[in-house]
Amino acid sequence: MTKEKIVKASPKYIQPFLKGFPLLNKENVTTSIEDAQDGDILKLVDTNGRFIAKGYYGLQNKGIGWLLSWKEHEDIDKEFIYKKIQAAINQRLHFYYSEDTTAFRVFNGEGDGFGGVTIDYFDGYYLIQWYSKGAYSFHEEVVQSIRELTEYKGIYQKKRFAQEGKYVEEDDFVEGTRPSFPLLVKENGVQFAIYLNDGAMVGVFLDQREVRKRIRDAYSEGKRVLNTFSYTGAFSVYAALGGASHTTSVDLANRSLSKTIEQFSINGIDYEAQDIIVEDVFKYFKYAVKKQLSFDVVILDPPSFARSKKHTFSAAKDYKDLLKEAIAITEKNGTIVASTNCSTFNMKKFKGFIDTAFKETNGEYKILEEYTLPEDFKTLSQYKQSDYLKVVFIRKL
Structure with a gap:
């Protein structure tokens, strides 16, 4: 350094x-x-x-x-990092005092003035994620700043960068006390089971907090909801708590079944009354068409890039076709929640995918509302790619 x-x-x-x-x-x-x-x-x-x-x-x-x-004589040292993290915490103090939400982002990389590092908060535990060896070279300064600025229960870290030519998603307990897992946190009053010791994916994507709340509060009551690329079923849990008549969660990963059962169970929802399906989403779409299944709400939140035995999905190239599959099984006047975290295109282009998908299926639609990142995921106006999340609620007319 x-x-x-x-x-x-x-x-x-x-x-x-x-x-x-x-x-x-x-x-x-x-x-x-x-x-x-x-x-x-x-x-x-x-x-x-x-x-x-x-x-x-x-x-x-x-x-x-x-x-x-951008100050020539400012040193990139412990004091510099301390002040950046202090400012970030101060901007999020209201989250610390919330009884309904105990999981949020404390420090969002370049949005908070230090690209390559993020810090998330899970009910007293801090999770640092490093996206390069260069970022990790500042780990002592970052950990020491958390020690001095917070009353933490424990600190975890994940190294999300290549080592010896291989991409390593390594995690580490740093210090404090180890919680018993799952660690239960709350988001808008909904409980989530979190695992800070189990690979890169801890159990919920915090950037979708406002979208989940909206689905629960305004789009779920009495509806049949399909949640595709469902991961641990967070959208399905919110839909069920919002009064959905039935939820169907589809994800290719084998462990999505046990993880989704767990999330339903800790929220007092009978998981046996829901459908949790381990299958390629594209294969499920074909099955739904064949069986003439349809849904009032279809949630599309695919990864930017995914590969299965039969499909390679790239959001930049394939999102339009994914939407066409969803349109086919969405009821008239139903809602499609189209979401992407791909940073290589903007909201205007994303809406272009939506428009093309409906035109190619001879359908009509109305955009009801749209979301980007929540306030704790601070972004930088000079770097448009930092505001990567794009979510559009679409009514199929």
């Missing part, structure tokens, strides 16, 4: 950098930095050598590093 390397910005990217664009990649710099070490401090300059910003080197799938400060 003591080395500082000079990096020159590509001329056409100088203005975005000056305005606060934080991501360094091989396209927007002209200097070769193959010899940089993870965590090296990078000083970005223009073509005349004038200071623009400074950050760190950390190879990850998004780029080669993050800019952190």
Whole structure:
């Protein structure tokens, strides 16, 4: 962390950098930095050598590093990191005082001023996720800041970066007391079983909190709800608590069955009265058409990229066709909740997929409402990709 390397910005990217664009990649710099070490401090300059910003080197799938400060004489040190985390916590104090929600994001990478690191809160436990070795080189400073700023029960971390050429989703207990798992947390009064010690996926995606609440409060009563790519069944639990007449959860992962049963059970819902199906979603769509099944609400929240034995799904290429499958089994005046976390296209393009899907099926629709990331997932206006979540509630006319 003591080395500082000079990096020159590509001329056409100088203005975005000056305005606060934080991501360094091989396209927007002209200097070769193959010899940089993870965590090296990078000083970005223009073509005349004038200071623009400074950050760190950390190879990850998004780029080669993050800019952190636009002040030439500001050091990237413990005090810098402490202040960033302190500011993030202060902006989320109201979450700490909520009795209905005990799980939320405390620090959201570049949105809170330090790309490559996120920190989530689960009822007194903090989970740090590192997205590059470069980010991880600051782990002592981040952990020490959490120690000093919070009254924590325990700290966990997950290393979400490649090591020795292999992508490793490693997790680690750092310090404090280990909870007995599942750790039960609340979100809008709904309980979730969380596992901080079981791989990258802890049991619920916190960025969908407002969407789940809306489904429960306004779209579920008396409805037959299909939840595709259902993971641990969080949308289904909310729908059932919102008075859905029946829920069907479909996911290819074998453990989705036991995980979904668990989430229903801790919320006092009879899981045997629901359908929980382990199957390729595309295969299920064909089955539903063949059996003439239809639903009042269909929830589509696929991963950006997924591969099964027979299908490879890319949201950027295949979302339109996924929507067409959903349209076919949605009742007239029913609702499709179309969601994607793919950051390579924006909401305008996503709505274009929706429009094309309905046109190609000779259908009509009305957009009812839309959502992006909730307030604890702070984003950066200068870096549009940070606001990756796009959710559209669509009425099939």
